[in-house]
Amino acid sequence: MIETKKTTETLLKVENLKKYFPIKKGIAVQRYVGDLKAVDGVSFEIRRGETLGLVGESGCGKSTIGRVILRLLEPSKGKVIFEGKVLNELSHEEMRQMRSQMQMIFQDSYASLNPRMRVGDIIAEPILIQGVSSRAEREKRVCKILDVVGLSPYHGARYPHEFSGGQRQRIGIARALALNPKLIICDEPVSALDLSIQAQLINLLEDLQKEYHLTYLFIAHDLSVVKHISDRVAVMYLGKIAELANSEELYKNPQHPYTIALLSAIPVPDPTVKKDRIILKGDVPSPVNPPSGCRFHTRCPKVQSICKEQDPNFRDIGNDHFVACHLV
Incomplete structure (x- = not known):
């Protein structure tokens, strides 16, 4: 297996990122009364090939940062720079093409999968959207990805409800890998699973990182899990980063x-x-x-x-x- 090449080269840079959600009151006529400051002036960088852990209490803004980076939510202020390109300045079409390099694994493995689609179609959908029109080529890639994440090709004909929580999360990982991305944002991918299944998926993510030269933003609230997988760790509190350091340094000092x-x-x-x-x-x-x-x-x-x-x-x-x- 090929080792991940960790470098000092910056893959993703976040500068003074803010995300405010407006609060409105009224029924017929709504009026603006303030903002919920979910993310309020966050700056950090992720180096190519590393895993940056992002931890903090529920509601501190961790998941919001992940969604703003991918522009699933638009930032209120600040910049997200990926390989030198400012993502929040890209057009809709430019951002669609950029998403092939940036994917996300969601916390709720059931809600993130379309219950009316077969697993094979779920994994093939991003491949089709990005222009691979050959059905035979898509099926070949889907079978390979299923095998990589520890599932069998025949699982592609089943529906999400036929799988356990750990298996559904493997499907989410397979969908994220479908386009060979450079960055994967893992939004608490193991928090809802049993400890034994957590360990299996963490080991799988580490193996995939080494084999495909992936870079992770690993969002979690379990500090023991973050310590195991992360190269550096950022600690958030109420919309801001309180501390950021090398994993070993942070836990010891x-x-x-x-x-x-x-x-x-x-x-x-x-x-x-x-x-x-x-x-x-x-x-x-x-x-x-x-x-x-x-x-x-x-x-x-x-x-x-x-x-x-x-x-x-x-x-x-x-x-x-x-x-x-x-x-x-």
Whole structure:
């Protein structure tokens, strides 16, 4: 098997990305009353051949970032640059062609598959849309892809409801691979599965990355899964990235109080080992009206007056380790 070539070359770059959802009130006449700030000024890059893990609590904006990158949602502000091209400046036709290089694996493997289509047709659909008109060629590619993800060619004649959750997720992976993409956005692809099935799919994704030179944005909330698969990890809180570092560096030397609290909550399989867990007080603030200054200051055990007044810069503290915290 061919090893993935991880380089320092940037494949995808996100600059000051924002996604606001307008809030309106009224029935007959609706009026604008504010914005839900799902993503609010996020910047990062993904290098060719690597896996960037994106973690955080539910509602922090992880999945929204994935959808905005693929322009399934239009950004409110900022840029998404893929191989030097600004995606949010492309026309509809240009973006359609670009999507052959960028695919997504969705969290809900059942809802993302058309229940009225056979599996073979689901996988063949993107191949047809991208211009492969020969039916024999499409069928040949579908059989090969099914075999690659651990399914049999005869599974192509079945419908999604005839498969287990893990098998349906393999179908989602097969559909993402159909056009030989360079980047795959994995939106919590194993969160709804049993642990044994999770391990199988994580190993499959790693094998596929090595064989097809894939680059992943791996979105999840399970820090143990992210540690296993990611080269670098970004931690999100309430629409912003709090910390970003090499996976080993982040888990051994976390700097942001939120990252430290998240890591303390990872369960230890040995019942004889006692772990000091940091319990954060209060609830996550509303993204409609986020706190001033540092967004984490309302729950931070180390909060100081400057945290309530100034939004910390997202800065490099050395060794490619970025943190947005006044205390670091």
